[in-house]
Amino acid sequence: MNLFEILKQFKKVEPDPRFTDRSRRMILAVPQEETRGIRRGLPAVWGILEAGVAVVLAGFFIVLITGSFPGSSYLAPVQFSVIDPQGLHAEAQAIDMQIQLANLNYPEASTPAATTKMSPKPTIKNAAPIGASSVSPFAASTTPSTTDTTSTTSSTVSLDQALEQLSQ
């Protein structure tokens, strides 16, 4: 057999049919890559959206649990403030202070009347030291003069006591 005959026989060489089938299946099993267009971009966008939604939901639930946004009071079933003893105590204490302030609202009512040489006893019910007769305890910060004169001494007379003396 000469060389030419051998080369002619190469033309008749074929792959094994089973190998051909297996190779075809393997090739077809590999996903086809889209080389261009929307089909390639959609999964990427979807992935970003998924990640974004996950982050937003996680943040929402964290905020909800910690009660850190205004609407949380309408969503969280049990607010921490309901069982917070310090907050409750502080609010109750504010009310007690306001009650004390209400009791101080008429300091003149309990002020002992000053005595004078000219008249034995003042008869004015709401006699108050001068400068303090009508000033609210709330006004004390704006009127420094009133705080100096609210403490009655034996020589201090109220506006109304002075007027009573002056009318005689």
Added chain:
Amino acid sequence: MKLFKTIIVAGILGAFAVLVSALVGKFAVARAAADCTLSTADVGQIAAVQSDSSLSSLDEVKAELAIRKQLITKVITCGKGDADALRATLEKTPATGDTATMKAQLLTKFDDAENFYDIELAKLDGVGIAGSQAIAKELLAWRVSSYIPLSGEVNNFILWGSNQNLFTTATTRMNETNRAVAFLESVSNNADLESALADAQTSFANAQAKNAEAKAALAEFLPPDQSLAAVKDSLAALSDTYQKFSRVSDLIKAILPQ
């Protein structure tokens, strides 16, 4: 260089001027405060003049009149100062809706008070001892019948206004407590918790009703003693509500997992 020196000198002079004006203002305030202290000695000057045998009758009358006018002027000045301070506090008090109307009415009454003081001060010129006595009597009668009640009304209005924040806070707490108890009750019934919540709700409704009564008393310009009593009642009721809140809070804490 010359310009730089001029700027430095001007700056030092300016700072000095500011310092001096601040000190003058401070002393003026202190003097004004001291001026509004009236003592038995001040009023006793009249008796001293009356008993001074060294004075002639005419000199005695002149001296007594001068003292009386000085004292009445001082009373009027200090009375106006009191009114101004109270008015300023009232103006700062927040008010909306019908409470704004009440506030405006009270502020108008201060205008009337200022006018009355000015009229009486003007009358003082040219009067004798009897005239000054009459002015003192008018001032006293007006203060007792008008100004002292007005100051009481204003103080009560300011007090009531400052209470509203407490009621707003309590309303929020009541709502949160209601929601918490409703949630816990949906999981498991608790008779003690239900009862404690009902007590808190009743107490808070009572406090709100008394707060509304106090507002009505202020709006009707009832005597200050009555409106003050109503305000105090509302605060006492609110204090009771917080005791009830405390009981509910303790029960909720006991139910929740530690």
